[in-house]
Amino acid sequence: MVHLADGVLLLAIKRLNGERSERSLYHVLNGKRSATTLQDAFFYELEPLFGQFPQTAYSYESVLKQLEKRGWLDRKRFRLTEAGELLASPESVEQLFKRLGGERRDYNATTWKRLSLFVQTFMSKEHARTFYPVQADRPAEQWVKQLLHLDRDWKALMRTFHQEIEQALEQIGDPYATAVVYRFTGAFETGLTYEQIASLLHVDAETARLYFLAGWNELLMVLPDDAKLRGFTYGLSTDRMTYSARESYELFLKGYTFQQVQAKRCLRTSTIEDHVVEMAMYLEVFPLEQFVPMEDVVTIEELRHPDSWALKPIFEKMGRVSYFQIRLVFARLKRGESFV
Amino acid sequence: MYEATLKRVFGYESFRPGQHDIIHAVIEGQDVLAVMPTGAGKSLTFQLPSYIKNQGLTVIVSPLLSLIEDQMLHIRERGERGVARLTSMESAEEKQDIINHLKRYRFLYLSPEQLAVPYVTRALANVKIQMLVIDEAHCISQWGHEFRPEYARLGELRKQIGSPQCMAVTATAPEGVKQDIIEKLALFSPEQFVHSANRPEIRLLVERLEKEKKLERLKELIQAIPKPAVVYTATRREAEALAFELEDALFYHGGMSTEDRRLVQSQFLRDEVSVMVCTSAFGMGVNKDNVRSVVHFQLPATVEAYMQEIGRAGRDGQPAFAVLLYADGDERIQQFLIDGQYPKDEDMRLAYFERENGTSLAQLPRLLRMNEEDPKFLLLKQLLTERSLQEALDWVKERKRDRYRQLGQMMDYALIRTCRRDYLLRYFSEQTVDQEECCDVCGPIPFPDTPQIVRKNVTEWKIRLTQIFSFE
Ligand SMILES: [Zn+2]
Numbered sequence: 001m002v003h004l005a006d007g008v009l010l011l012a013i014k015r016l017n018g019e020r021s022e023r024s025l026y027h028v029l030n031g032k033r034s035a036t037t038l039q040d041a042f043f044y045e046l047e048p049l050f051g052q053f054p055q056t057a058y059s060y061e062s063v064l065k066q067l068e069k070r071g072w073l074d075r076k077r078f079r080l081t082e083a084g085e086l087l088a089s090p091e092s093v094e095q096l097f098k099r100l101g102g103e104r105r106d107y108n109a110t111t112w113k114r115l116s117l118f119v120q121t122f123m124s125k126e127h128a129r130t131f132y133p134v135q136a137d138r139p140a141e142q143w144v145k146q147l148l149h150l151d152r153d154w155k156a157l158m159r160t161f162h163q164e165i166e167q168a169l170e171q172i173g174d175p176y177a178t179a180v181v182y183r184f185t186g187a188f189e190t191g192l193t194y195e196q197i198a199s200l201l202h203v204d205a206e207t208a209r210l211y212f213l214a215g216w217n218e219l220l221m222v223l224p225d226d227a228k229l230r231g232f233t234y235g236l237s238t239d240r241m242t243y244s245a246r247e248s249y250e251l252f253l254k255g256y257t258f259q260q261v262q263a264k265r266c267l268r269t270s271t272i273e274d275h276v277v278e279m280a281m282y283l284e285v286f287p288l289e290q291f292v293p294m295e296d297v298v299t300i301e302e303l304r305h306p307d308s309w310a311l312k313p314i315f316e317k318m319g320r321v322s323y324f325q326i327r328l329v330f331a332r333l334k335r336g337e338s339f340v
Numbered sequence: 341m342y343e344a345t346l347k348r349v350f351g352y353e354s355f356r357p358g359q360h361d362i363i364h365a366v367i368e369g370q371d372v373l374a375v376m377p378t379g380a381g382k383s384l385t386f387q388l389p390s391y392i393k394n395q396g397l398t399v400i401v402s403p404l405l406s407l408i409e410d411q412m413l414h415i416r417e418r419g420e421r422g423v424a425r426l427t428s429m430e431s432a433e434e435k436q437d438i439i440n441h442l443k444r445y446r447f448l449y450l451s452p453e454q455l456a457v458p459y460v461t462r463a464l465a466n467v468k469i470q471m472l473v474i475d476e477a478h479c480i481s482q483w484g485h486e487f488r489p490e491y492a493r494l495g496e497l498r499k500q501i502g503s504p505q506c507m508a509v510t511a512t513a514p515e516g517v518k519q520d521i522i523e524k525l526a527l528f529s530p531e532q533f534v535h536s537a538n539r540p541e542i543r544l545l546v547e548r549l550e551k552e553k554k555l556e557r558l559k560e561l562i563q564a565i566p567k568p569a570v571v572y573t574a575t576r577r578e579a580e581a582l583a584f585e586l587e588d589a590l591f592y593h594g595g596m597s598t599e600d601r602r603l604v605q606s607q608f609l610r611d612e613v614s615v616m617v618c619t620s621a622f623g624m625g626v627n628k629d630n631v632r633s634v635v636h637f638q639l640p641a642t643v644e645a646y647m648q649e650i651g652r653a654g655r656d657g658q659p660a661f662a663v664l665l666y667a668d669g670d671e672r673i674q675q676f677l678i679d680g681q682y683p684k685d686e687d688m689r690l691a692y693f694e695r696e697n698g699t700s701l702a703q704l705p706r707l708l709r710m711n712e713e714d715p716k717f718l719l720l721k722q723l724l725t726e727r728s729l730q731e732a733l734d735w736v737k738e739r740k741r742d743r744y745r746q747l748g749q750m751m752d753y754a755l756i757r758t759c760r761r762d763y764l765l766r767y768f769s770e771q772t773v774d775q776e777e778c779c780d781v782c783g784p785i786p787f788p789d790t791p792q793i794v795r796k797n798v799t800e801w802k803i804r805l806t807q808i809f810s811f812e
Contacts, residue, residue, distance in 0.1 A: 119808065126811060130417060132606045136409070136598045138429065155811065162809040166802060174801070181801040186808035190606040193590065195583075 005206035007093035008049070008100075009063070010072060010080055014088045015044045018079040019310045026060050029053035031105060033242055035274030039327065041102075042281045043309040043334055047240075050102030052213055096210055099176075101217025104238045108217050113140040115232045118147060119161075120185045122154060127187035134185045160228045168219045175201045176215030183212055240282050248275040249283075258291075273324045280331035288332055292325045297339045300329045309334070342367075345391050350418065356381045358535045363388055366471065371530040372507040373477070373521060377537060377651050382509050383411055386473045390446055396468030397442060399504075400449045402475040403488055405429065408449045415447060422446035426454040439463045452490040461500050469504040474525060477508035478644070481520035489715075489722050495524050511651065512537065512644040515769055537647060537768040541654040543661050544760040544779040546753070551667040555585060558637060558665065562586050565661055566632035566790040567614040572649055574638040574673045579617045582637060589615035620645060629656040632790075636664045641674045642746040643753060643767050659777070661787065666754040671747055678743045682736045683708075683720045691720055692729040757781060 012025060020040055027037040031051020041047045055063075067073040072084030080088060087093075101108050117135040121144055124131040133141070148154075169177035178201060185191040192200070198208035223229055241249065251261045262272045280286050288297060300321065303314050311326045332339075342363055346352050355363075358376065362385040365372050376382045390398045402408050408425050415423045422445045424438045442448070442463060454460055474480070479488040498506060508521050508530075522530060549557055562569065571586070573579050576593040583591035590604045590613050607613045609628055620640055634653045640646040646664075654660030683691070687708050694707060701721060705712040708720075723732040749767065756763055760779040762772045777785060799807075 123808065132413070132602065132609060134599060134602045134606065136429070136602060138431070138434065158809060158811075162805065166805060169801070169805075178801045181805045181808075184805070184808050185603070185606065186810075188610075189804070189808055190610060190612050191603050193596075193600045193603050195590070 001204070002087060003204040003207050004093060004096055005204065005210055006067075006072075007087050007090065008097050008210060009053075010067070010084050010088035011093050011097050012046055012049055013067075013073065013078065014080050014085065015046060016040075016078065017044065017308065018077050019308065020044065020078070022060075022064060022075070022078055026057065029055065029060070031102065035271075035277065038240075038242070039277060039281070043330065047103040048098055048100040051105045052100050052102045052210075096214055099214035099218055100210060101213060101220075103240050104217065104220075107233065107236045107238045108213075108220060110140070110236055111220060111232050112216055113137050114143050115161075115229070116184060116191070117141065118144045118232070119158075120187075121148070122158065123187040126155075129187045131185075131187070134191060157228060164223065164227045164229045165219070168222050169215070171222050172215060172218045175203075175211050176218060179208060179211035180215040180219060241278050242275075244271075245275040245278040248272060249279055252279070277324070277327045277331060280328045281334070286332060288328060291328050292321070294339070296321050296325065297329050300326055301333060301338065301340050304330070304333065342388060342392060345388060349388070349391050349420075350384065358533060359385055362531075362533050365531040365533075366505075366507060367392055369505055371505060371527040372533065373518065373527060373530045374507065374509045374533045374535075375511070375513045375518070376509065376533070376535040377511050377539060377647070382511075383414075386471065386507050386509070387415070387447070390470060393470060396470040397445060397464075398447050398471050398473060399455075399464065399469055399501075400447060400473040400475055401452055401455055401494065402449060403452065403479055403491070404476070405451070407475065408451070412449060420446065423449070425449040426460060427451050428453075435460075442467045452488070452494060455497050456490070456493055461497060464501040469501060471505045471507055472498055472501070474506065474508045474521075476510055477521045477525070478510040478513050478517050480508075480524045481513075481517045489719055492524070492722075495526050498525060512647050512768070514644070514767065536765075536770060538761065538765055538770065538773055539651060539654065540773070540775055541657055541659055542650055543659065543777050543785045544650075544764075545661065545663045545785055546666060546760065546780060547663065548666050548754065551669065554637065554665050554667055555582075558582065558635065559585060561635060561663060561665075562589070562615060564787050564790075565635070565663070566788060568608065568611060568628070568631050569615050569633040569635060570631055570649075570652055571615060571617040571635045571637055572620050572640070573617060573636075574620065574677065576619055578637070579619050583615075583617040586615055586617070588613055589617055592616055592618040594619070620649065628652070630658070631655070631660065632658075633661040633663065636662075639664070639666060639670045639674055639747075639750055639754065641678065641743070641750065643749050643764065646750060646753070647764065647768075659788070661785070664754055671751055674747050675744070678740060678747070681716060682740055683716050683723075685733060685736075688720065688723070688732055688736070689729065691724060692732070695724055 012028075016025060024037070024040045025046075027034070028041050028046050028050055029052070031054070041050045064073065064075060067084070068075050072081055072087060073079075074081055113135045117133060117137075117140050120131060120134055135141070165181075169180060179197055182192045182197050182200065194205040194208045194212070197212070198205040201208060201211065203211070220233070239246070248261055248265060251264060256264065258272060258276075262269060265272070276291065280288070292300075296318070299318060300314055303317055305313070309330055311323055311330070314326050315321070315323055329339075342360070343354070346355065359381055362372060362374050366386065366389040374382060374385060376385075386398060386400065400411075402411075405427055408427060412423055412425060424445050424447075426435055426438060426448070427450065430438070438445075438448075439460065450460070455464075474491075474494060480491040480494060481487060498504070503526075506525055506527055508525055508527065510517075510521070513521065518532070521527070547557065558571070562571075571582060571589070573582060576591075576595050579591040579593050583589045590607065592601065592604045592608075596604075604613075604616065608616045611630075620638075631653045634650045636646070636649070640649060650662035653662060687710075691704055691708060694704065695701075699707065701724070704710075704721075705714075705717055708717070710717045710720075723735065727735060753760060753763055759772070759782050761775070761782075765772060777783070779785070
């Protein structure tokens with residue numbers, strides 16, 4: 001049996017284009033917030049997967065072994081075989097892949113914990129049923145407790161939440177809607193495990209898990225800005241930039257130079273460079289010329305092979321620019337800018 | 341004598357057998373060792389005295405997060421707010437907050453590791469502690485089936501927090517284990533209470549069959565036995581495979597996400613699913629009174645473990661069934677698991693050699709290719725500080741031999757041709773009892789007719805969503 005979840009992993013390997021190592025993908029799947037991993041995810045369009053496949057090195061190894069054994073992966077080059085390419089190519093794989101929401105993982109996961117716990121708690125109290133909390137998450141528990149202390153017409157609000165969820169899921173449709181709805185626990189209905197959802201949808205458990213992640217991510221995307229449910233995202237950010245990079249960014253905004261920022265923060269040059277690369281990746285507007293002379297920007301763009309984000313060939317051909325500078329230019333190119 | 345408190349705080353009319361005497365001894369200020377089967381109501385015996393004496397904090401040490409969680413849930417459910425826990429789940433901030441306000445609490449649950457954290461020990465030394473309770477006290481004994489190295493320091497820690505009155509509770513403890521508990525915790529001429537290990541409501545059955553026929557037989561059996569039922573097996577993979585083969589079954593093991601684990605527990609508690617397949621290493625931490633059958637698809641490692649696991653059946657006092665499926669050679673899985681719990685001789689030699697040559701403890705896991713959290717490594721670390729190489733090698737050899745011996749006793753249970761209840765009771769140094777519907781050796785054990793549960797069909801997601809949000 002080939003499952004959609006296998007296809008998603010294969011597509012990730014395909015996108016890496018043989019330019020990154022097995023280890024690189026491992027860190028992306030586990031959501032390691034290091035500069036290299038963030039850049040890998042950004043350049044090779046793996047952000048939706050970021051941190052959505054937490055696993056041990058041991059189980060990652062066995063997954064790769066399995067893919068190789070089934071003839072889909074060439075581990076020496078870390079590229080797909082022809083058979084593997086075929087499985088990574090269907091539209092359904094791509095659809096699921098791009099909806100996984102790894103770039104907003106914490107935002108999505110926390111919102112889910114809060115809402116699911118709130119619904120279970122409120123409905124159980126309403127029906128005077130004792131319950132076994134589905135979430136074992138202290139911050140979520142405390143958040144829900146505080147929320148329930150607020151004096152609101154909760155019954156009316158619950159009706160609104162219900163409508164908002166239903167309308168959003170109507171737009172998204174099945175199988176995502178089923179995967180999301182059956183994870184909720186009410187006063188009388190306990191949510192289903194991924195295995196159970198899998199048997200409802202006639203897929204494997206891993207695919208069911210991805211349907212849930214994708215469905216929930218989409219729900220938060222299509223939810224109108226003024227939806228009452230947005231209250232459950234209170235205090236959460238969808239910002240992709242790391243906290244440390246943001247601190248540097250704010251100093252740059254105040255007009256400090258690179259050296260001044262570095263001196264003020266007492267960090268290594270390479271660390272501040274990583275922060276600047278994050279800015280180049282995530283900001284709408286970025287003053288590229290402050291870091292790379294325009295003629296070098298143009299040369300880098302011209303030298304880049306259209307299918308590749310490998311830094312080394314450019315570095316070797318040009319000689320006078322640093323890896324840091326190439327990364328910055330690549331980041332803006334990846335965002336769709338052009339300087340030629 | 342304490343019925344008024346029982347009614348007011350716990351809402352019960354009367355004590356269950358044995359509870360009153362234990363509570364009395366606790367209130368009199370005695371150290372207590374109580375051996376009570378799971379489900380006999382042991383937590384009440386250390387909670388109720390707190391309301392009668394009102395002399396400070398009751399500190400409860402428990403090895404499993406799930407047990408702590410379960411007990412806290414019950415305490416909170418009856419409206420008691422003065423309960424807190426210190427485990428690996430709390431943030432440093434939360435821990436600090438609890439430590440700073442210990443006076444707020446009546447009950448404090450913590451893991452043995454947390455009790456050993458110096459600032460926790462110090463804080464506890466400075467408050468009035470009414471009693472220290474050691475739950476699952478058999479873990480302190482190297483003779484027990486669940487020895488935990490982190491329990492070994494509890495005696496010393498008790499002293500450090502001012503040697504408060506101490507109560508050790510456990511579900512199962514043969515004589516050797518009892519002596520060990522008393523010595524290691526330095527219990528001062530404790531009152532001992534031993535609740536009979538016999539569970540008359542549980543009928544005992546063993547079926548011997550060929551390995552290849554086990555799965556098929558399990559499927560039939562699950563159809564025939566009354567449910568809810570728990571199936572115990574040895575490995576996660578097998579738990580998953582069996583759950584897949586059985587109807588209306590879910591698996592449950594330590595490799596699942598917390599959310600999924602909780603969903604399974606909740607479904608089982610509410611009778612939304614009728615069979616749960618779990619690994620012995622990860623029985624569920626929730627109380628469910630109406631489990632009607634416990635089936636062992638694999639041999640447990642010890643008789644104590646077996647008693648504890650079948651003890652989940654029939655807590656409501658209604659008839660229940662314990663079935664062990666045994667095929668020749670099944671013990672090999674347990675042997676393999678036992679071997680895996682102790683460091684190999686060559687690893688021990690290497691570790692001692694490296695230590696003598698100045699390698700730091702922190703570097704060892706990498707050299708040995710072990711996870712630093714691996715219990716095997718923790719054990720090795722302890723051996724390194726306490727024993728010479730030869731002593732350590734002997735100790736491990738001795739321990740393994742002992743575990744094999746215990747496994748042999750479990751095998752005997754499957755193989756004997758005399759009364760199984762008698763065998764179990766003698767294991768716990770108890771007298772034989774005669775009863776109707778005892779075991780498959782004493783006479784046939786019929787399963788009562790059970791109505792097959794028919795599951796509702798899957799509903800369309802919109803209907804399900806409406807049900808969840810319904811106020812009707
Ligand atoms: Zn018998």
